[in-house]
Amino acid sequence: MPDNALPALRSFLVARYDDLKQRLARRLGSTDRAGDALQDTWLRLESRDDIDGVRDPASYLLRVAVNLAYDQLGRQGRLATPEEIDAVLEETHDPAPGPAQIAEDRSEMAALAALIERMPARRRQILVMVRWEHLPQREVAARLGISLRTVEKELKDAHDYCAARMGRPPAMPASTSTPPPHEK
Numbered sequence: 001m002p003d004n005a006l007p008a009l010r011s012f013l014v015a016r017y018d019d020l021k022q023r024l025a026r027r028l029g030s031t032d033r034a035g036d037a038l039q040d041t042w043l044r045l046e047s048r049d050d051i052d053g054v055r056d057p058a059s060y061l062l063r064v065a066v067n068l069a070y071d072q073l074g075r076q077g078r079l080a081t082p083e084e085i086d087a088v089l090e091e092t093h094d095p096a097p098g099p100a101q102i103a104e105d106r107s108e109m110a111a112l113a114a115l116i117e118r119m120p121a122r123r124r125q126i127l128v129m130v131r132w133e134h135l136p137q138r139e140v141a142a143r144l145g146i147s148l149r150t151v152e153k154e155l156k157d158a159h160d161y162c163a164a165r166m167g168r169p170p171a172m173p174a175s176t177s178t179p180p181p182h183e184k
Helices: 006-015 017-028 031-047 057-076 082-091 099-117 121-132 137-144 148-166
Strands: none
Touching (some): 006 017, 006 031, 031 057, 099 148, 121 137, 121 148
């Protein structure tokens, strides 16, 4: 190559870009890294005034690109794989519901409130006392002057009524469900 090989190296890099990128990708293990390294190589060539004594432009450009890529990797520690990036994004996902979910939840709550209003008064009262006021079923039975078995049956009927109309599976039978800790 001529004494000032800079214009010839730039032309060679442009003309053989795809081949250089492919060879570099095999060496670096990533086409993205190879592309970045070749761009950095172009910028390095742009910042130089002259380069002398280049006998093999492909070898020279690949050596510069590899060195720049390794320097970049060294400064960054190492690059994350796509799987690692996805895992981080999944971990940092905001668990707060979005506007669509909030609207859907409000609509569902309104529908549930309307269903509860249509229940017989005693069933509605038992449901509210047990599920919203968190009173033990024994206390509800005592306050209303009914048996614990009646409270259990009305509560199950209330759950089944709501579940059937909201498109959910029915509640488990009382004998297989575990009571909340405050009812033991």
